[in-house]
Amino acid sequence: MSWVQDWGYAGVIVLMAMESSIFPVPSEVVIPPAAILSAQEGASMSFWGVVAAGTFGSWLGSAITYAVARIVGRPVIMRWGKFFFMPPHKVEKAEIFLQRYEVSGVFFARLLPVIRHLISIPAGIVRMGFGIFSLVTVLGSFAWCTVLAWYGHRIGERHPELLKSPEELIRTVKSESLPLILAVLVLAVCYILMLRLTDRNKPEKAAADTSAEKEQ
Template identity: 30%
Template sequence: MSTQTDLTGVAGWAVDLMERLGGPGAALAIASENLFPPIPSEIILPLAGFTASQGTFTLAGAIAWTTAGSVVGALLLYTLGALLGRTRFRALWARLPLVDLADLDRTEAWFDRHGRKAIFFGRMIPIFRSLISIPAGIERMSVVVFTLLTLAGSLLWNSVFVIAGYQLGENWHRVEPYADTFQKVVIGVVAVAMLWFVVQRVRRNRARARASTPSV
């Protein structure tokens, strides 16, 4: 099969990798997306499904290998966060291209507020799905809990796009507009959840303040 000759850039690289290495190539491609966020999983995952539809590996294999790649990539970043600590990692992150400290700040703030939920839902949000592993490592979240939450979130996210790419075949690129819409929906749900959390926290604090105020 010469599919890679018809594709360029990230898409061509990903398909070539998967055709050469099979399932492990799909895992390596999606692990790279975790380690280098500007590589879009919304392209790699449908391509893994498309490559599976061409017989390079099975649909189940595509889902399993990409999910394994997601978990491995996340664990590497978790380990990096644990080893470097917050101060040293921020200094290193500031030197990386195409990302900035504001991304890391937002990820850390979200993790502080939402903990385990942040790990699960973070797998479905651009940039966050990579960065969310770092504060988990810095805070030394249980590795078992982190791995299970990452596995569950990645399995859900990867399955949607791999299956879509498999069903669409050579029209895999049609997934991208839906991926963008899906991501916006997820971000909207998270924003509503965060707003609800803030409102509940403000109400609780006000109730405590009223209760602690002596009556005249």
């Protein structure tokens, strides 16, 4: 709270950059409080300014993590990552997620906990194009920050006293964000099911094409 109150947009950028890298800073306790502050009379921040700062911070942290992963490579990360909140099993999960869903996986990762701050590592390891990586990261981060800011603004209107108690603010944001988290998870599950069904149809289509070629 003090970072956001004292530093304004810079505080949001720094915290969201940390959230998108190896540091366990939850965006759910960064963007909503900033949006609540922006709704106060005489505030130095605006709603869309908070969204922009959060999006830029997310991209910055992701870009730095991507660059480090691309430079040091997988062996170094798998050996030393556990000392920087990146144990091998988490990195492997992120790798599998990226291999399975590719570019769209980076976008959806911005909406999912845990995977969100790790997806940049396999993207850097496989040397995904930085331009496309940045594009989907910005789009996903913008969507997530906009929704969180909207939630924060709505919560602030109903509970203006929360700014006096960071603990109560965190508790309220977490409880009222539950429908949002469930909606994102449902969306992700539907997307994954769609991809799996599509993959199942590929062998059938390939077999049909082969049979048609033989008949010809």
